[in-house]
Amino acid sequence: MHAMILGAGYSGKAIATNLQPHVSQISGTTRTADKADPLAKNGIKPFIFNGEELNDTLRETFASVTHLIQSIGPNDAGDPLLRLIGNAPMQSLMPKLEWVSYLSTVGVYGDHGGEWVDEGTACRPVSVRSVQRVAAEDAWMAQAKTSGLPLSILRLSGIYGPGRNAFRNLENGTARRLVKKDQVFNRIRVEDIGAACAFLFARKADGIFNVTDSEPCPPQDVVTYAARLMGLEPPPEQDFETAELSAMARSFYGENKRVSNRRIQHMGFEFRYPEYRMSLVQMWDDKVWQG
Structure with missing residues (x-):
């Protein structure tokens, strides 16, 4: 094949x-x-x-x-x-x-x-x-x-993983904690x-x-958790409405939903990383976050 x-x-x-x-x-x-x-x-x-x-x-x-x-x-x-x-x-x-x-x-x-x-x-x-x-x-x-x-x-x-994750963003100073009421992402x-x-x-x-993962959540929660694992103070929270953002970045926040992965799971597929906390811990503990 x-x-x-x-x-x-x-x-x-x-x-x-x-x-x-x-x-x-x-x-x-x-x-x-x-x-x-x-x-x-x-x-x-x-x-x-x-x-x-x-x-x-x-x-x-x-x-x-x-x-x-x-x-x-x-x-x-x-x-x-x-x-x-x-x-x-x-x-x-x-x-x-x-x-x-x-x-x-x-x-x-x-x-x-x-x-x-x-x-x-x-x-x-x-x-x-x-x-x-x-x-x-x-x-x-x-x-x-x-x-x-x-x-x-x-x-x-x-999509995230080794080389593309909140750790890297915190390391290079691009991580942000944008807060928009009730906003979640998978x-x-x-x-x-x-x-x-x-x-x-x-x-x-x-x-x-x-x-997709099984736990949609506010995006700032992922940054906060990654900072905690790194022993860093997370960046300050910013209000989405007043934050300076590109048109593309702002457009992402115009779509708010929780996406179910039950169909592929019912077929027998098991996600190795069904939620972000265990995934971040694995990348940090196994030292693969840098890619």
């Missing part, structure tokens, strides 16, 4: 680590040649894909791909791969393809006033990027139907993304799955 990860970045590398025991080859794309060596060191055969065109080498590699994981985000023009395929079935590019996974975001649900949402909840995206994600999900579902392929859509919450440890993708891969699962 040959797995291809389009956009083999932070999450893609974790997925590759979990897929390695199950496949004979893992390929992955990156936009620039300078990022190829890190992929190779992670057991991923690197290819360059700028999102605009497919070179001959990549097309030749696609001919043997059996499992596709698409991690590249859409833009105003849509999903980069589907835009290049057009109305043709996926087999026109990957004749041996058996299963597709699309990495999306819980942002597609939009704002639900802090209420719980699950895979059956209607999408009502707020931000431009979430509107684009909904369109990309719809396009992939249409493509999967055309191609007769099972499709797993993984809706991910805020998050997901990157290793759990890799494990969940491998779980769905093994079952050729079809459907939408929330890949």
